[in-house]
Structure formats: structure tokens, C-alpha cells
Amino acid sequence: xxxxxxxxxxxxxxxxxxxxxxxxxxxxxxxxxxxxxxxxxxxxxxxxxxxxxxxxxxxxxxxxxxxxxxxxxxxxxxxxxxxxxxxxxxxxxxxxxxxxxxxxxxxxxxxxxxxxxxxxxxxxxxxxxxxxxxxxxxxxxxxxxxxxxxxxxxxxxxxxxxxxxxxxxxxxxxxxxxxxxxxxxxxxxxxxxxxxxxxxxxxxxxxxxxxxxxxxxxxxxxxxxxxxxxxxxxxxxxxxxxxxxxxxxxxxxxxxxxxxxxxxxxxxxxxxxxxxxxxxxxxxxxxxxxxxxxxxxxxxxxxxxxxxxxxxxxxxxxxxxxxxxxxxxxxxxxxxxxxxxxxxxxxxxxxxxxxxxxxxxxxxxxxxxxxxxxxxxxxxxxxxxxxxxxxxxxxxxxxxxxxxxxxxxxxxxxxxxxxxxxxxxxxxxxxxxxxxxxxxxxxxxxxxxxxxxxxxxxxxxxxxxxxx
Amino acid sequence: xxxxxxxxxxxxxxxxxxxxxxxxxxxxxxxxxxxxxxxxxxxxxxxxxxxxxxxxxxxxxxxxxxxxxxxxxxxxxxxxxxxxxxxxxxxxxxxxxxxxxxxxxxxxxxxxxxxxxxxxxxxxxxxxxxxxxxxxxxxxxxxxxxxxxxxxxxxxxxxxxxxxxxxxxxxxxxxxxxxxxxxxxxxxxxxxxxxxxxxxxxxxxxxxxxxxxxxxxxxxxxxxxxxxxxxxxxxxxxxxxxxxxxxxxxxxxxxxxxxxxxxxxxxxxxxxxxxxxxxxxxxxxxxxxxxxxxxxxxxxxxxxxxxxxxxxxxxxxxxxxxxxxxxxxxxxxxxxxxxxxxxxxxxxxxx
Numbered sequence: 001x002x003x004x005x006x007x008x009x010x011x012x013x014x015x016x017x018x019x020x021x022x023x024x025x026x027x028x029x030x031x032x033x034x035x036x037x038x039x040x041x042x043x044x045x046x047x048x049x050x051x052x053x054x055x056x057x058x059x060x061x062x063x064x065x066x067x068x069x070x071x072x073x074x075x076x077x078x079x080x081x082x083x084x085x086x087x088x089x090x091x092x093x094x095x096x097x098x099x100x101x102x103x104x105x106x107x108x109x110x111x112x113x114x115x116x117x118x119x120x121x122x123x124x125x126x127x128x129x130x131x132x133x134x135x136x137x138x139x140x141x142x143x144x145x146x147x148x149x150x151x152x153x154x155x156x157x158x159x160x161x162x163x164x165x166x167x168x169x170x171x172x173x174x175x176x177x178x179x180x181x182x183x184x185x186x187x188x189x190x191x192x193x194x195x196x197x198x199x200x201x202x203x204x205x206x207x208x209x210x211x212x213x214x215x216x217x218x219x220x221x222x223x224x225x226x227x228x229x230x231x232x233x234x235x236x237x238x239x240x241x242x243x244x245x246x247x248x249x250x251x252x253x254x255x256x257x258x259x260x261x262x263x264x265x266x267x268x269x270x271x272x273x274x275x276x277x278x279x280x281x282x283x284x285x286x287x288x289x290x291x292x293x294x295x296x297x298x299x300x301x302x303x304x305x306x307x308x309x310x311x312x313x314x315x316x317x318x319x320x321x322x323x324x325x326x327x328x329x330x331x332x333x334x335x336x337x338x339x340x341x342x343x344x345x346x347x348x349x350x351x352x353x354x355x356x357x358x359x360x361x362x363x364x365x366x367x368x369x370x371x372x373x374x375x376x377x378x379x380x381x382x383x384x385x386x387x388x389x390x391x392x393x394x395x396x397x398x399x400x401x402x403x404x405x406x407x408x409x410x411x412x413x414x415x416x417x418x419x420x421x422x423x424x425x426x427x428x429x430x431x432x433x434x435x436x437x438x439x440x441x442x443x444x445x446x447x448x449x450x451x452x453x454x455x456x457x458x459x460x461x462x463x464x465x466x467x468x
Numbered sequence: 469x470x471x472x473x474x475x476x477x478x479x480x481x482x483x484x485x486x487x488x489x490x491x492x493x494x495x496x497x498x499x500x501x502x503x504x505x506x507x508x509x510x511x512x513x514x515x516x517x518x519x520x521x522x523x524x525x526x527x528x529x530x531x532x533x534x535x536x537x538x539x540x541x542x543x544x545x546x547x548x549x550x551x552x553x554x555x556x557x558x559x560x561x562x563x564x565x566x567x568x569x570x571x572x573x574x575x576x577x578x579x580x581x582x583x584x585x586x587x588x589x590x591x592x593x594x595x596x597x598x599x600x601x602x603x604x605x606x607x608x609x610x611x612x613x614x615x616x617x618x619x620x621x622x623x624x625x626x627x628x629x630x631x632x633x634x635x636x637x638x639x640x641x642x643x644x645x646x647x648x649x650x651x652x653x654x655x656x657x658x659x660x661x662x663x664x665x666x667x668x669x670x671x672x673x674x675x676x677x678x679x680x681x682x683x684x685x686x687x688x689x690x691x692x693x694x695x696x697x698x699x700x701x702x703x704x705x706x707x708x709x710x711x712x713x714x715x716x717x718x719x720x721x722x723x724x725x726x727x728x729x730x731x732x733x734x735x736x737x738x739x740x741x742x743x744x745x746x747x748x749x750x751x752x753x754x755x756x757x758x759x760x761x762x763x764x765x766x767x768x769x770x771x772x773x774x775x776x777x778x779x780x781x782x783x784x785x786x787x788x789x790x791x792x793x794x795x796x797x798x799x800x801x802x803x804x805x806x807x808x809x810x811x812x813x814x815x816x817x818x819x
Contacts, residue, residue: 069480069488362485367739382754385721391749391760394485400736400766410719410749410758 020101020208024127028084028182030211034058037181040084044184049161050153057170057180064174070360071298071327076272081244082212083182085127092132102126105206121146123203125216128184135201143192146201149217152188159190163219167250167306168278175274179215179248186216186247191226191257200229200262205247207236207271213244220251220259222285227258235295238268242297245271251279253287255309260288262446267295269325275301283309283338290446293320293330302360304333307341307369314343319443322355322387331360331393336369347378348439351387361393363404370401380410381439469494474529474628475654475685477714479748487712487746490654490683498568498598503541505566509557514583518545520574522604526658526687527630535570536602542571548613551582555803559588562625567597572604575615579608579636584802586616588809589627591649597625599650605633607641609663614642616801620813621649623678630656637663637692644801646810647674647682647703648817657686661695661723669698671797675790675817676709676741685714686730690723690756699730702797704790705741706818713743717758718750726753730760735767735793737786737818787818 026043028036037058041051066073089099105126121135123146130148139146145156152160170180187203207214222228236243245267253259259279267273273296279287289303305314314334322328334343349357359378380389391408413435421431472495480488508515519540527533546556560569569589577583589599599621607613621627627650635641647653653676659668668688676682688697699715717728734743747760767789775785791814801807 067482069482360481362482380749380751382751385752385754387752387754389749389751390479391747392479392481393747394481394487395743395745395762395764396485396487397734397736397743397764400739400741402736402765404764405761406745406747406763407761408747408749408759410751411756412754 020105024085024209025088026084026086027209027212028082030082031079032058032061032083032178032181036083040182040184043084043086044150047153047157054181057177060170061174061177061181064177066174070300070329073272073298075242076244080211080241082209083215084184085209085212086129087126087131089131093134095132098132102131105208121201123148123187125185125203125205127207127209127212128214130185130187139197142195144195144197145188145190147188149186149188149219152219156188159221160188160219163221163250163252165248165250167252167280168248168276172276175246176248176276179217179246179276182213183215183217183248186218189220189228189230191222191228193223194225196227197229200231202231202233205232205234207243207245211241211243213246216247218247218249222253222257222259224255224257229260229262231262233264233266235266236268236271238270241270243268243271245273245275247275249275249277251287253279253281253285255282256284258286260290262290264292265295265299269295269297271296273299273301277301277303279305281305281307281309281312281314284311285309286313289316289318289332290443291318291330292443293318293328296328297326299328299330301330302333304335305343306335306337307343308337310338311340312338313341316343316345316347317443317446319348319440320357322349322351322357324353324355327356329358329360333362334364334374336365336372336374338368339370340372341369342373345376346442348443349380349389350383350436350439351380351389352383354386356388358390358392362396363394364396365399365402365404367399370399372402374402374404376406378408379439381436382410382412469496471495472529472531474532475656475683477685477746477748478526478687478716478718479750481746487714487744490681490712492652500539500541500568500570503560503566503569505561505563506542507559507561509555511554512552514546514548514552514556515558516545516547517543518574519543519572520545522572522574522602522632524602524630524632524658525660526656527632528628528654528656532600532628532630535600536572540570540572542569544571544573546573546575546585548575548577548581548583552584555584555586557586557588557803559590562589562591562595562597562621564595567595567625569598570600572602575603575605575613577605577607577611577613580610581608582612584614586618586801586803586806588618588620588806589649590620591622591625593622595622595624599625600628602630602632607633607635607639609637609639611639613639614644614802616644616806618646618806618810619649619653620646620809623649623680624651625649626651627653629654632658633668634660635663635666635668638665639663640667642669642671642800644797645670645672647672647684648813650680650682652681652683654683655685659688659697660691661688661697662691663695664692665694666692667696670700671800672701673794673797674701674703674711675814676703676705676711677707677817678709679707680709682709682711684712687716687718688728689718689720690726690728691720693722693724693726695723695726697728700797701732702793703733704735704737704793705743706737708740710742711744713745714748715760716748716750717760719753719756719758721752723753724755726756728756728758732762733793734764735790736764737767787815790814790818
């Protein structure tokens with residue numbers, strides 16, 4: 001009888017790797033030039049202010065340099081990337097009207113099923129455009145807006161102009177400037193004062209076209225006293241050449257509002273994921289990030305919260321799993337700008353099979369943030385000696401009235417823990433698998449059930465086999 | 469005057485965080501003359517005047533290494549060939565005539581030796597000056613070496629210092645470092661642990677006041693099996709002092725069963741001081757245990773209140789608390805006079 005082995009598999013990708021034929025109604029030329037940006041703007045029928053905005057962002061992009069830190073981005077050649085791919089359908093409000101091949105892809109990913117069961121609204125983006133959007137009627141009656149970003153630019157120009165790329169200015173870094181020039185798709189959410197959206201809204205981003213980029217823009221405003229849980233999911237089939245994801249998420253959490261932003265990121269392993277996410281939190285507001293990073297060849301992702309209002313809070317719970325060929329450089333940034341602000345950060349990473357997992361962070365406390373509290377904890381688990389795990393946290397404390405602590409641990413599965421479990425009659429293999437599941441549990445318990453299940457599928461801890 | 473960038477971290481992070489290196493915009497190249505104010509206590513005849521070419525894996529930067537190799541005005545070699553009973557004490561005193569020091573100290577500790585080496589840099593209060601020093605230590609197998617480097621310079625002298633050490637099989641090395649002086653106090657410390665069961669401890673205290681800029685870059689690389697690194701840093705900042713603490717523990721492939729920990733605690737005594745920290749763990753070996761922690765905050769109100777109820781002023785109470793935090797490191801210096809000297813300096817600098 002062959003010996004049973006527990007394996008911590010690479011992420012199971014079968015449903016994510018469904019490739020549709022690369023069909024589109026318009027695909028921009030590869031590269032990034034003024035002509036291409038103008039053509040995208042024309043194709044999208046932008047208002048004049050947005051066309052000018054794109055061109056200014058392109059100027060900024062051309063002036064800025066690539067980062068001098070983090071993963072090597074030499075493989076990224078913008079001359080080989082098409083920045084805009086319009087699928088062969090416009091946006092539908094009925095799932096039945098979405099073309100079959102696109103619908104089947106999202107069906108396989110469980111998107112409409114999730115909507116029926118547990119979501120207040122769903123958006124689905126395919127390549128550069130949103131193909132489906134819906135929201136429950138009772139939320140519309142309460143004044144909640146959930147639509148694609150292009151519709152928001154047309155129908156809510158004042159509120160979009162006031163907020164668009166104000167939280168993340170195009171001068172922030174080179175890829176944000178690129179995003180400003182070629183952005184397309186994404187979601188816009190406005191939750192009016194006092195409205196509590198009890199069940200989550202979800203947007204799912206799917207990039208099907210090879211050698212292309214996805215540049216969706218998410219803008220969420222949660223007004224005073226309101227609350228929202230927003231979920232984003234992302235995936236793509238694997239191609240041999242590099243694909244690029246440069247999304248931008250801007251979140252405005254107003255006075256006493258609450259926003260939880262959950263992400264399960266499962267891009268294919270040819271994807272460079274250079275995403276920027278930022279929240280501005282006003283007095284008494286609460287921002288929660290829940291992040292699972294599993295896919296992509298390279299990720300540079302550091303959600304940021306700027307705590308501008310007194311008594312505002314931020315909580316970050318994140319996990320990353322770097323397997324063969326992956327370099328996941330993730331973490332967070334938080335700036336405390338007001339008194340009595342607090343942040344709690346919990347990060348976990350797992351690396352195996354030569355994968356590189358890096359936790360990188362900034363915690364900055366400005367002189368105005370008196371009586372602030374910060375607690376940072378990060379743990380890294382290495383499953384073999386071919387992999388790499390780094391922890392690179394920066395703290396920058398500019399007031400004495402602060403309580404700041406940071407702790408980090410790195411290592412393999414502890415022999416003592418295995419021994420303890422084995423002394424209770426559990427096999428060594430099962431003990432190891434239990435410990436890894438336990439390691440990921442603080443993150444999975446923060447996710448809605450469907451996403452916790454997806455995360456478990458992603459980690460795919462098969463109980464039959466052996467670790468290492 | 470020119471701008472220089474020095475003391476790079478082994479791995480970079482975002483430039484916007486202002487911690488990958490330190491930039492000095494008003495750097496003045498020194499005129500290097502003789503430096504004669506040196507007192508050496510060496511009862512076992514281990515110290516000699518001898519120049520040796522030094523190479524550094526990290527260090528502060530090419531400029532400082534080249535200056536040290538080509539223009540040094542004091543070169544000492546400490547040869548440890550047995551278990552020394554008496555400490556070696558080297559004191560450099562800066563004054564009006566002796567205010568530029570470029571010194572190399574090469575420590576060569578053979579196998580199975582033991583030594584207690586104390587190096588002190590002090591100065592008269594108001595003079596300006598320049599110090600570029602390198603301490604290069606080669607520690608043999610099963611040696612037990614304690615090196616204490618005490619920087620009690622004033623806050624007008626620029627202090628640039630590099631430590632480079634390699635630690636062989638089963639040797640135990642402790643570096644105790646006191647960082648109190650320097651308008652700019654920029655220190656690079658590197659320890660290479662390639663011997664089986666080699667141990668390297670680095671215990672450091674810093675005290676920043678006025679407009680001092682402290683940049684501490686401590687790097688350890690663990691190559692050998694069952695090696696052990698322990699970095700313990702305790703500091704306090706007041707006035708407009710700024711401090712960067714950068715600590716790196718790098719577990720290399722093959723360092724099985726190695727352990728590394730680093731802790732940094734910073735007490736802020738004013739609302740205008742700035743404390744930055746970057747405690748890095750880098751790891752390409754799974755069978756290791758690594759941990760780090762940092763904490764920053766003001767003096768504990770309960771401790772302060774308790775002491776003040778005994779009739780002690782707030783200022784004295786704060787001094788007592790800072791000294792208490794520094795105490796375990798200071799008590800580790802194996803010389804009572806030097807311990808007393810450091811304690812008095814804490815009092816004087818916090819007055």
C-alpha cells in the first residue's frame with residue numbers, strides 16, 4: 001500500500017484558468033503614448049475634464065521613475081501591453097443578457113450564485129469594462145448608489161470630480177500615474193448618511209485578454225454614520241506573457257462611518273499586480289482591510305489608511321501565500337494624523353517551493369496624533385528551504401504621546417507543536433496540516449463564509465500526504 | 469561643503485520613508501592632522517601601532533573606508549593570544565588641538581582566547597570635530613570576546629563609525645555600544661556568523677538631545693548551523709533629536725537551527741523628537757527561529773507618578789527611569805569606572 005501523503009498544494013487553479021477566445025469590440029494598440037490615451041478617452045466618450053486629466057496623468061507617468069526597491073520589474077515592458085480591451089458587450093443589468101462565454105466564466109467562479117445567496121449587489125468586470133451590475137431594490141430606495149465607474153462619471157459628475165484621484169494623487173508613484181492615464185471600469189459606491197448596508201456588495205474583476213492590462217478604478221464614499229462591507233475578487237487565466245493589473249481603490253470613510261474592504265486576489269502567475277488602495281478616515285470612522293493575496297507573478301500591494309479624524313480606527317488583517325515563481329511583496333501603510341486614533345495590524349505569510357513572501361509596512365504617527373495607539377504583529381511560515389520570507393517594517397513616530405509596538409516572528413512549523421498534537425493521537429501529517437490551517441484561521445474567520453471557502457480552496461490544504 | 473548619502477540598508481524600502489540611508493547636506497571634509505590624546509591601558513601587552521588594510525562588506529560608504537585606509541591618523545592592532553585577565557582600555561580625548569580622528573582598530577582574537585576590550589571616545593564640551601573610526605574584529609574558534617565601544621563625544625562633533633566582525637565556531641562575542649555623542653552619529657555594525665554555534669550579542673543604548681541625528685544600522689548574517697544573534701537596543705530622545713534604527717537579521721541558507729532576535733525600545737522625552745525604526749528579518753532557511761519587536765512611547769505615567777510621590781522632581785524622576793532602562797546594558801560593561809562614567813553622562817546630558 002502506498003504511503004498517504006499530506007500536501008500543501010499550490011493553489012488549485014482549474015476554475016480560474018478557463019480561457020475564453022480573445023474576442024473584443026476594441027483593443028488599444030500596445031504601448032502607452034499620447035495618441036493611445038486620447039483614443040481610449042474617445043472610445044470611452046469621456047467628458048472633457050476627464051480627457052485632460054488622463055493627458056496630465058500621462059505627463060506625470062513619463063516623468064516618474066520605476067521604484068528603486070521591491071521586486072524586480074524588468075520583465076514588464078509597457079510596449080507589449082494593451083491598456084484597453086473592450087469586450088464584445090456593453091453593460092447588462094440582467095445576467096441572462098450577458099454573452100454566454102463571459103457568463104459561463106463568471107458562473108464557474110460562482111459570481112451570480114453568490115449574489116442570490118448573500119450579497120446586496122454585484123458588479124462583474126471583464127477585461128476593461130464592467131459587463132454586469134445589479135443592486136437590491138431596497139438599497140436603491142435608501143439612496144445607495146452602486147454602479148460602474150463610467151456611469152458615475154456621466155451621472156454623478158460633481159461627486160466624482162470632488163473625489164476622483166484626490167485620495168491617491170497621480171503624482172504618488174509611476175503606476176498610479178499610468179492608472180490615471182488609462183483607467184477603465186471599476187465600481188462606484190455611495191452610501192448615504194446613516195444607511196447601514198447589512199450584507200456585502202461585491203465586484204469581481206476578470207482579465208481574459210492576453211498581453212493586456214486591467215486598470216479599474218474603485219471609488220467608495222461611506223457618508224456620516226453609514227456602514228458598508230465591500231468585497232472584491234480578481235482572477236485571470238494564465239498566459240505565457242506578462243499581464244498587468246494596475247487598479248486604484250479610493251475609499252472615503254466619513255464621520256462615524258464604517259467600511260470593511262475585503263479582497264481575495266487570485267491573479268494568474270503571469271500577472272504583475274501593482275495595485276494601489278487608500279482610505280481617508282474622518283472623525284470616529286472605522287476602516288477594516290481584509291486581504292488575501294494568493295495569485296500573481298509579482299505583487300506590490302500596500303493598502304493605506306490615513307486617519308485624519310480624531311478617534312478614527314484602522315484594522316488590517318492580511319495573508320499571502322507565495323508558491324513557485326511568485327514574489328508577493330505585500331503589507332500596508334497607515335498614517336495617524338489626529339488624536340486618539342488607533343490601528344491594529346495582523347499579517348501572516350506562507351512561502352513554499354521557491355516562492356518569495358515579503359511583508360513591508362509603514363506606520364507613521366504625526367505630531368498631531370497624540371494619544372494614538374498602534375499594534376503590529378506579523379508572522380511568516382516557511383515550508384521549505386528553497387523559499388524566502390522577509391519582513392521589512394518601518395515605524396516613524398513623531399510624538400511622545402503614543403503607544404506603539406511591533407512584533408514579528410519567522411520560522412517553520414514548530415516541532416513542539418507537532419509533538420504536542422501527536423501525543424494526543426494525531427498523526428504527524430495531520431498535525432502539520434492542522435497547524436497550517438490554524439496559522440491561516442485568523443484571516444479566514446474574518447471573511448464571509450463563501451470567501452472563507454474560496455480561500456480554503458485556494459490554499460487547498462489536502463489532508464492526504466506529507467508536508468516537506 | 470557637500471552632500472553625502474551614507475549607511476545604506478542591505479535591502480531598500482520606499483524612498484519616501486526616509487530610512488534607506490542618511491543624507492548629510494552640509495558635510496565638510498576634514499583636514500586630518502595628528503591625534504595625540506590617546507591613553508591605553510594594556511597590562512598584558514596586546515596593543516601595538518600597526519596599520520592593516522581593511523575591507524568591509526557593508527560599512528558607511530566608500531568615502532569613509534578609503535579615508536580610513538589611506539589617511540588614518542591612529543592605527544592600533546590588538547592581538548589576543550590567550551585568556552586575558554585584565555581589560556584593555558583605549559581612551560581617545562578630543563580637544564582644541566586633537567579634534568579630527570580617523571582611527572582603525574584591528575582585533576585579532578585567536579582560538580580559545582578571552583578578552584575584555586573597552587574603547588572610549590570623549591571630548592571637551594564646546595569643540596567641533598570629526599571622527600571616522602573602524603573597529604574590525606576577527607574572532608577565533610571558542611573565543612570569548614567582549615568589546616565595549618563608548619561614544620561620549622559632545623553634540624558638535626560628527627561621529628562616523630563602522631564595526632566589522634567575523635565569528636568562528638562556538639565563539640561568544642558581545643559588543644556593548646553606548647551612543648550618546650555626535651552632531652551626526654552614524655554607525656554601521658556588521659557581524660558575520662559563519663562558525664558552528666557562533667554567538668553574537670549586540671547590546672546598545674543611545675541618547676539623543678538638541679538636534680542630534682542618530683543613524684544606527686546593525687546588520688547580522690547567519691551562515692553557520694546553530695548560530696545565535698541577539699540585538700538589544702534601548703534609547704531615549706529629547707529636544708529635537710532624530711533617530712533611525714535599522715536592524716537586520718539575515719538567515720542564510722544552511723543556518724539550520726539558528727536563532728535570532730532583535731528588540732528596540734525608544735523612550736520619547738519630548739514632543740519634537742522623531743523615532744524611526746526598521747527591524748528587518750530576512751530568511752532563506754526554514755529551520756530557524758527569528759523574531760523582532762520594537763516599541764516606542766513616552767515615560768510610563770504610573771512609574772513617573774510613583775517616583776514623584778516620593779518627593780522627587782519630574783525631571784529627576786525621568787532621569788531615573790531612563791537610567792533604569794539602560795541599567796542592564798550598563799551593568800554588562802565589565803568595568804565599574806566605565807559604568808559610572810556612562811551613568812554620570814546620562815545625568816549630565818538630561819540636565
